[in-house]
Ligand SMILES: Nc1ncnc2c1ncn2[C@@H]1O[C@H](COP(=O)(O)OP(=O)(O)OP(=O)(O)O)[C@@H](O)[C@H]1O
């Protein structure tokens with residue numbers, strides 16, 4: 197209950213800062229630069245149908261990208277970090293490709309996949325995929341030897357080793373990394389939705405929505421609020437997942453019982 | 454029952470090779486409880502790992518029940534130096550781990566109750582005291598009903614009361630279950646309290662430098678007898694001698 201109150205207070209503080217900034221800008225420049233929270237929210241409510249379809253389209257896109265990034269990145273990262281021979285052969289490859297920003301290759305991706313849905317998902321997936329791979333690989337390398345010995349000494353197969361040790365031992369770190377990279381993922385989502393969304397209407401995604409209404413600033417800003425809420429939603433979801441799947445990590449610690 | 458012949462184990466390769474054990478030979482009779490003592494890093498854990506089939510000898514062989522150890526065997530259980538509990542599993546799941554991995558069934562709750570862990574089944578290791586964690590490690594090995602028990606310093610870093618309690622527990626279990634036991638320790642009193650024979654190891658690379666017969670183990674009030682004190686004294690001198 198106290199935590200809820202703290203979050204409500206923080207949200208009110210954000211709105212207050214926003215209000216102050218937009219009023220000061222109005223006073224200094226003599227015209228509306230940043231719409232106030234009230235006008236923004238009012239605009240968002242008036243065009244709620246359109247805004248919520250844009251939100252839904254973006255959320256679905258992000259969810260798909262996140263799921264693919266996990267489904268591919270987690271096994272690859274864990275195996276590369278845990279299996280010595282894979283580590284020796286594949287980690288240089290990951291090391292070299294990790295810093296390439298997929299958005300910089302947008303032109304080529306666009307030539308390869310067109311401006312359709314696929315390329316948007318590919319770019320966001322790539323960004324998240326590398327975060328998951330690198331986190332999983334690092335976490336798998338840091339598993340204490342005694343955990344592995346304990347399970348091996350009972351006669352565990354390779355799969356049992358993953359199931360009882362490698363996956364649960366690395367999960368907290370991987371989920372935290374994924375949570376931290378939500379910000380990056382949302383940025384990528386915005387870029388692909390604006391750069392590759394020119395043909396679509398405002399309902400095709402929040403990025404497109406924000407650009408489409410560039411001349412109705414209060415509505416455009418409502419789109420920005422939507423995008424922030426989208427990021428927040430995934431951030432909170434991953435945090436919940438971490439707390440739920442890794443209960444053992446939170447015994448008596450901060451926020452624990 | 455356990456025969457170790459010319460066992461040499463080295464870790465790593467090339468210039469970074471570490472010779473952990475060199476030409477170790479010893480036998481443990483069926484139903485015997487022996488202690489291995491030696492300075493830190495002399496290869497005691499390595500010896501147990503080789504007996505458990507976790508590592509391959511560089512040279513020499515380990516035989517259990519006449520058969521060469523080439524991998525994990527179901528009739529041999531190892532208690533790890535730090536209990537080897539998995540922090541994401543509850544006490545119950547940790548105690549059941551060995552059975553589950555081997556696809557066996559068994560009543561772990563009863564074993565936990567015998568070790569004074571009833572009521573803690575659903576706690577995580579992070580919520581237990583160090584002494585309780587060690588007992589969970591013992592429960593996990595016990596649940597497998599092994600013929601051979603390999604124990605790697607199960608009492609290290611415990612306060613003296615908890616340490617004595619677990620020493621008594623191990624003695625009692627051995628008298629009741631008649632397993633063959635190898636107990637690694639660097640505590641002199643503990644070795645004399647629990648080892649029918651005591652193998653004294655040299656510093657790394659570990660070699661057997663002395664074998665001490667200690668027939669009083671298990672007799673009542675052994676800990677307070679003059680014989681016990683004399684053996685402790687003797688062993689302490691042997692250990693100091695081995696280190697120079
Ligand atoms: N995986 C490994 N790689 C390289 N060297 C190792 C490895 N495991 C152990 N060693 C080395 O082998 C030697 C023996 O190690 P071991 O763990 O068997 O000693 P120990 O007698 O059990 O020590 P302690 O009393 O501290 O537990 C040590 O010098 C150690 O540094």
Ligand SMILES: [Mg+2]
Nearest residue numbers: 497498534605
């Ligand atoms: Mg050791």
